Amino acid sequence: MNPEFRDAVYQIVAAIPAGKVSSYGAVARQAGFPRHARFVGRLMSQLPQGSRLPWHRVLRGDGRIALAGTPSGEIQVQRLSDEGVAVLGDKVPRRYFTDWSHPAPPPA
DNA sequence: GTGTTGACATGCT
DNA sequence: AAGCATGCCAACA
Numbered sequence: 001m002n003p004e005f006r007d008a009v010y011q012i013v014a015a016i017p018a019g020k021v022s023s024y025g026a027v028a029r030q031a032g033f034p035r036h037a038r039f040v041g042r043l044m045s046q047l048p049q050g051s052r053l054p055w056h057r058v059l060r061g062d063g064r065i066a067l068a069g070t071p072s073g074e075i076q077v078q079r080l081s082d083e084g085v086a087v088l089g090d091k092v093p094r095r096y097f098t099d100w101s102h103p104a105p106p107p108a
Numbered sequence: 109g110t111g112t113t114g115a116c117a118t119g120c121t
Numbered sequence: 122a123a124g125c126a127t128g129c130c131a132a133c134a
Binding site: 028035036040045061062066067076 | 114115116117118
């Protein structure tokens with residue numbers, strides 16, 4: 001896998017704040033590889049168990065948990081819940097997505 | 109070199 | 122809103 005791509009993805013995923021989520025496609029876009037959503041997933045699948053990367057904050061574009069129903073998916077749901085993210089069934093509401101087009105959100 | 113395989117996305121019905 | 126079809130592109134066999 002292209003190391004440039006890999007490192008960029010790690011950076012971006014690491015930058016997702018707790019309590020928020022992003023999508024594979026969005027991460028790929030931010031990394032500069034717009035058509036590589038699947039490879040973001042591949043990288044996540046290759047992450048070592050002890051990795052501190054918040055891979056659980058990365059969902060499908062429609063807000064569904066990628067590996068819903070599998071052990072990893074359950075862990076992901078649990079960790080998201082711990083961070084205050086509402087997981088309804090196997091989906092997360094769009095309002096939890098990090099808005100990258102809104103870099104400087106004005107304070108309320 | 110060819111065909112299959114995905115932690116995905118988008119458009120159409 | 123939910124399902125189905127197509128596109129994507131590096132890794133593998």
